[in-house]
Amino acid sequence: xxxxxxxxxxxxxxxxxxxxxxxxxxxxxxxxxxxxxxxxxxxxxxxxxxxxxxxxxxxxxxxxxxxxxxxxxxxxxxxxxxxxxxxxxxxxxxxxxxxxxxxxxxxxxxxxxxxxxxxxxxxxxxxxxxxxxxxxxxxxxxxxxxxxxxxxxxxxxxxxxxxxxxxxxxxxxxxxxxxxxxxxxxxxxxxxxxxxxxxxxxxxxxxxxxxxxxxxxxxxxxxxxxxxxxxxxxxxxxxxxxxxxxxxxxxxxxxxxxxxx
Amino acid sequence: xxxxxxxxxxxxxxxxxxxxxxxxxxxxxxxxxxxxxxxxxxxxxxxxxxxxxxxxxxxxxxxxxxxxxxxxxxxxxxxxxxxxxxxxxxxxxxxxxxxxxxxxxxxxxxxxxxxxxxxxxxxxxxxxxxxxxxxxxxxxxxxxxxxxxxxxxxxxxxxxxxxxxxxxxxxxxxxxxxxxxxxxxxxxxxxxxxxxxxxxxxxxxxxxxxxxxxx
Numbered sequence: 001x002x003x004x005x006x007x008x009x010x011x012x013x014x015x016x017x018x019x020x021x022x023x024x025x026x027x028x029x030x031x032x033x034x035x036x037x038x039x040x041x042x043x044x045x046x047x048x049x050x051x052x053x054x055x056x057x058x059x060x061x062x063x064x065x066x067x068x069x070x071x072x073x074x075x076x077x078x079x080x081x082x083x084x085x086x087x088x089x090x091x092x093x094x095x096x097x098x099x100x101x102x103x104x105x106x107x108x109x110x111x112x113x114x115x116x117x118x119x120x121x122x123x124x125x126x127x128x129x130x131x132x133x134x135x136x137x138x139x140x141x142x143x144x145x146x147x148x149x150x151x152x153x154x155x156x157x158x159x160x161x162x163x164x165x166x167x168x169x170x171x172x173x174x175x176x177x178x179x180x181x182x183x184x185x186x187x188x189x190x191x192x193x194x195x196x197x198x199x200x201x202x203x204x205x206x207x208x209x210x211x212x213x214x215x216x217x218x219x220x221x222x223x224x225x226x227x228x229x230x231x232x233x234x235x236x237x238x239x240x241x242x243x244x245x246x247x248x249x250x251x252x253x254x255x256x257x258x259x260x261x
Numbered sequence: 262x263x264x265x266x267x268x269x270x271x272x273x274x275x276x277x278x279x280x281x282x283x284x285x286x287x288x289x290x291x292x293x294x295x296x297x298x299x300x301x302x303x304x305x306x307x308x309x310x311x312x313x314x315x316x317x318x319x320x321x322x323x324x325x326x327x328x329x330x331x332x333x334x335x336x337x338x339x340x341x342x343x344x345x346x347x348x349x350x351x352x353x354x355x356x357x358x359x360x361x362x363x364x365x366x367x368x369x370x371x372x373x374x375x376x377x378x379x380x381x382x383x384x385x386x387x388x389x390x391x392x393x394x395x396x397x398x399x400x401x402x403x404x405x406x407x408x409x410x411x412x413x414x415x416x417x418x419x420x421x422x423x424x425x426x427x428x429x430x431x432x433x434x435x436x437x438x439x440x441x442x443x444x445x446x447x448x449x450x451x452x453x454x455x456x457x458x459x460x461x462x463x464x465x466x467x468x469x470x471x472x473x474x475x476x
Contacts, residue, residue, distance in 0.1 A: 052378055078386060086384045096379035099474050100397045109393065110383035152474040165379075172384065 001064050003028045003207055004049075004176050009058035010070075011044055018044045019055070020231040026176075026224070029205040033212055033222035035242075037254055041231040042211045046178050050090050051081055062087045062175060086114075089174030093181040095161045097153040103164045104149040107136040107171050114172070139167040143197050159190035166197055177201070179210040195221070215258055219243050227251045267436070267445045274432030275452050281346070281418040281428065285353040286411065292354060293361030300366060318359035324420050327352040331424045349421040357414060364406045368399035401471045408464035412457050429453075 002025040011019040019041045026032050034042045048055040051068075060068040067084040097106050111132045115121055121128060140146060143163040153161050162182060169177055179198065183191035195217050201208060202221050212218055218225060218239065225242040227235040227250075235248045246252045299311035318326070331348035372395050380390035422431040433449040436442040 050382055052381065082384050082386065085382060088382070090382040092375060092379065094375055096373075096375035098376065098379070098394050100401075110385060113385060113389055113393070154475050168383070 002026060002061070003030075003063055004209075005059075005061040005064075006045075006049060007059040007061070009045065009048055009055045009060075011041075011048055011053060011055050018231055019048065021058075022228070022231070022233055023058075024226055024233060024236065026207065026209070028207055030224065031202045031206075031208045031210070031222050032224050032226060033210045033218035033239075034226045034228060035212070035215070035218060035254070036228035036234075037257075040228040042228050043180055045228070046090070046180050046209070046211055050088050050178060051085050052090075086172060087175045089169030089172060089177040091162070091165050091169050091177070091179045091182050093184050095153070095158070095165045095185070097161055097165055097168070099153050102150045102152055103140060103145060103156065103167075104133075104136055106153070106164055107139060107168045108132055110168070111136065111171050136167070136171055139170050140164070142170075142200075143167050144193070157190060158186045159193045162186065162194050163197055166194075166201075170201075176207045176209060179208065179212070181211050181213065183212070183214060213258075215243060215255070227254070229254070267442075267448065271429055271433055271445060271449055271452060274427060274429035274449075275456075277346075277421075277426060278415075278418045278428040278452075279456075281349060281353060281421055281426075282415055284350055285357055285414060285418075288350075288354045289357040289361055292358040294365055296358055296362035297365040297369065300362060301369070315359045315362060318356055319363075323352065323356050323417060324423050326356055327420060327423055345424050345426045346421075348424060349426050353414075353417070353421075357410070360410055361407070364403050364410065365399065367406070368403040369395065371402055372398050404464060404468050404471065408460070411464075412460055415457055415460065416453055 005025040007023050009019050009022045010017070022041070022045055024032075034045070036042050044053060047053040048058075049060055055068070055070050057070045058068075059066055059070070062084075067087065098109065101109060112129065115128050115132060118128065137146070137149065140149060143166055145160060145163055145167070148156060148160060148164075153164070156164065162185075166182075182198070183194050186194065191214065195214065198208070198210065198217075199221050210218070210222065222239055224236060225239050226233055227242055227246075227248070229250045235242050235246060235251045241247075242251065243255065246255060296311060296315065299307055300315060302308045302311070327349055330352045331343070331345065334343070376394055376398070377390055380394050385393065418428055419430040421428045422434075425431070429449045429452055430446070433446040436445040
């Protein structure tokens, strides 16, 4: 069964139609890269799936269960949206770390707050917090930052900040992890360390959707490429087809423009 | 008339000054936050109402507001006059809440949308996002404008004498009519100066404390 299924998503901002019926599905452990020029709706799609925007039309299913249906007019409570949100993790282009917290505190914040809702929280508070801390230290170690646990975001490089934000997203064990142009705010020499972390996650069977402009990276790490243009999916398939042998006119135009750079 | 005696008399007047200051501060800091939420409310009627209120409070002299609170109820509804200090406190708290609310609003709106979004995708509730993520960043940003406003408050307390509340200026002025002495009035300035100096050190210390990160 598909771990994530997106059906016919539409989104308008005022009169501008940004998404005009996007559908796709993905399997567990699959890595999907979404390519497309700016304004093609890639980021809006990610934001709709993550409830940062509300789609005007369409459905989203996780493991076959509908978590969003635009035709369902019943207003969802904040806690319902929250439960659905926890299916996903999101890594932003601009990191969005919390500046007043250290790297480790950034990663621990959400798991600690979530743990308060556990039935056994009162009795086992110390134990629970200790376990969370251990897990979060391991996560930061996994992204190569075991030496930076107590550093504040302003003391870290862009690449290190983005790695903290990846660890932060992983701390909640999301079923699908989304990346919104994770290297676009970074100097070219720092993008490598992020791509290495993502590649490592792919090797460990993490299900991921990556919006990126790094064609070579997409080719190497993604199982499937989705190419978007004008708010629709124009072409999708294995990298060797979409990137190396595009069938669609718009895909070809986009790729040739990139190779001219 | 000895220096020491004048000092002690002025000090007793300064007690009232300090009381108006600290009570206004403690009450208007939280009340200002409530007004902020009102002026940022998505429900338009509330937003318009609150912003009109802020406009009126900031657009008229505090001195007039004190007079209105003290004499208004008696003139309009034939109510008994309230205690003078109470009237002064009501006027001050309302006035300063309005100013604080605008400083808070500036602080809250300066926190980037990404901070809210990051909190949201991590499954934090709106209340958690505000108290765990946003509030601290707001506090750091508003310390300089708040310290400005709070230091102004110290000196604004002298307006209380308009309805004969015995704060330090009023006490000092009495020496002119009673003893033909003007220097106690000027001397009262030293009390303000020292107190504002202490506050300045306090704010400097707070800023320093919050300086462990920048965003």
